[in-house]
Amino acid sequence: MIKSLFLFFILTSSLFANTLGNENSFITKFEYGKMLYNNPRGIGCIKCHGENAEGKTIVSFTHVYRNKKYNCKLTTPSIKNIDYKTFYSKVNGKDTKKKTFQNDEVCQKLIYKADVMPTYFLVNEEIDAIYYYINNLKDK
């Protein structure tokens, strides 16, 4: 009696585990994209671009350059409504265009040089899913 109960337990729990496994492989593209947005291979996009991908201020700081004080703010842009090609090349590549700055654009130049946005090595399917997720997020 005890033995068969035990067997029954093993059977149901393995069945249950199986269903969970199946559900996992059928997660929607939205959920897959969300998972990758929060936790890709590398630091999560969410950390810098915020929960709704609308960008945010990461840090404010003052910088002194030639005896002048500059109040700088490192902000990330919104990454909603970007065309797929730009999105793709930003995530998996580096901009090759060099930017130039005016003398008084001290903060802009400093932040540009810091090259904050990491380069990822994601496959097309992953980038596609993140893109899908971001562009299907409901505005809060």
Ligand code: HEC
């Ligand atoms: C450490 C902070 C950080 C993380 C993490 C990060 N980004 Fe960024 N991202 C930035 C900053 C800063 C910029 C703006 C400066 C630039 O373009 O390099 C940016 C720019 C972008 C742009 C270009 C926006 C435009 O208007 O051209 C895209 C697209 C983007 N990020 C997508 C992503 C995705 C997708 C992820 C996750 C896979 C991610 N980022 C993770 C900081 C980050």
